[in-house]
Amino acid sequence: xxxxxxxxxxxxxxxxxxxxxSLFDVVNITGGxxxxxxxxxxxxxxxxxxxxxxxxxxxxxxxxxSNKVLPxxxxxxxxxxFTPGAGSHTTTNSTISFNGASSQTIPAFNYxxxxxxxxxxxxxxxxxxxxxxxxxxxxxxxxxxxxxxxxNWINNGTFTHGGGTIQFNGATTISGSAxxxxxxxxxxxxxxxxNANMNVAGNWTVNxxxFTPGTGTVTFSNTxxxxxxxxxxxxxxxxxxxxAN
Numbered sequence: 582x583x584x585x586x587x588x589x590x591x592x593x594x595x596x597x598x599x600x601x602x603s604l605f606d607v608v609n610i611t612g613g614x615x616x617x618x619x620x621x622x623x624x625x626x627x628x629x630x631x632x633x634x635x636x637x638x639x640x641x642x643x644x645x646x647s648n649k650v651l652p653x654x655x656x657x658x659x660x661x662x663f664t665p666g667a668g669s670h671t672t673t674n675s676t677i678s679f680n681g682a683s684s685q686t687i688p689a690f691n692y693x694x695x696x697x698x699x700x701x702x703x704x705x706x707x708x709x710x711x712x713x714x715x716x717x718x719x720x721x722x723x724x725x726x727x728x729x730x731x732x733n734w735i736n737n738g739t740f741t742h743g744g745g746t747i748q749f750n751g752a753t754t755i756s757g758s759a760x761x762x763x764x765x766x767x768x769x770x771x772x773x774x775x776n777a778n779m780n781v782a783g784n785w786t787v788n789x790x791x792f793t794p795g796t797g798t799v800t801f802s803n804t805x806x807x808x809x810x811x812x813x814x815x816x817x818x819x820x821x822x823x824x825a826n
C-alpha cells in the first residue's frame with residue numbers, strides 16, 4: 582500500500598498490521614496513534630529533504646536516501662529492522678526504542694536518546710549487535726541484555742547498562758565527554774579508550790582481545806559483590822584504576 586500525497590491523522594489508530602506502507606510525501610499526525618505489527622514495514626520514501634517521521638510503534642522502519650526529521654517528542658518504537666538510509670537526518674531530542682521480542686541489530690546512526698528493551702519485555706537471551714559507529718547525544722538505556730559492539734562508541738550523554746554484558750568484538754574506540762557505566766565488559770577485539778572513563782559494576786574479561794587505555798579511569802564500583810578481572814589475555818594494563826571499597 583502506498584500514499585503518494587499527504588497523510589493526515591487527527592484521531593483514532595492507524596495500524597499497518599503485517600502490510601507494507603510507503604509514504605511519499607508529508608506525514609502530519611496531530612492526534613491518534615500510529616502502529617504496526619512486528620512483520621509490518623513502513624517506508625518513508627519522499628524524494629526530498631525534510632520528511633517528518635511519526636512517533637509510534639513500528640515493525641520494520643525504512644528511510645530512503647533523503648534527509649528525514651525525527652520527532653522531538655514521543656518515541657519511535659522498532660520491533661524489527663531499522664534501515665536508516667544514506668541521508669543526514671535531524672534527530673534532536675528524538676527517542677528510538679528497539680523493543681522487539683527477538684534479536685535485533687542496531688544500525689550505525691546518529692541517535693539522540695536510544696533505548697534497548699523499551700516498555701516491552703524482551704525474550705530471554707535476545708541480543709543486539711552494533712556493527713558500525715554508535716553516536717549517542719542524549720541517554721542510552723541498554724537494559725539487562727547482552728550487546729556486541731564492533732564499531733566506534735561515541736557517547737556525549739548518559740549511558741546506563743543493565744545486568745547484561747557489553748562485548749567489544751571489533752576495532753573499537755570509546756570516546757565522548759561522558760562517563761560510561763557498564764555491568765560486565767567482555768573484550769574480544771581491540772578496545773581503545775583514549776580519554777574516556779569507564780565505570781564497571783560487574784566483571785572485566787579480556788578473551789582473545791586487547792585493551793589500550795588512555796588518560797581515563799576505569800572504576801570497579803560494586804561495593805556489594807565481588808568483581809573479577811580476568812580472561813585469556815596474558816596481560817593488559819589500565820591507566821588509572823579505582824576499586825570501590
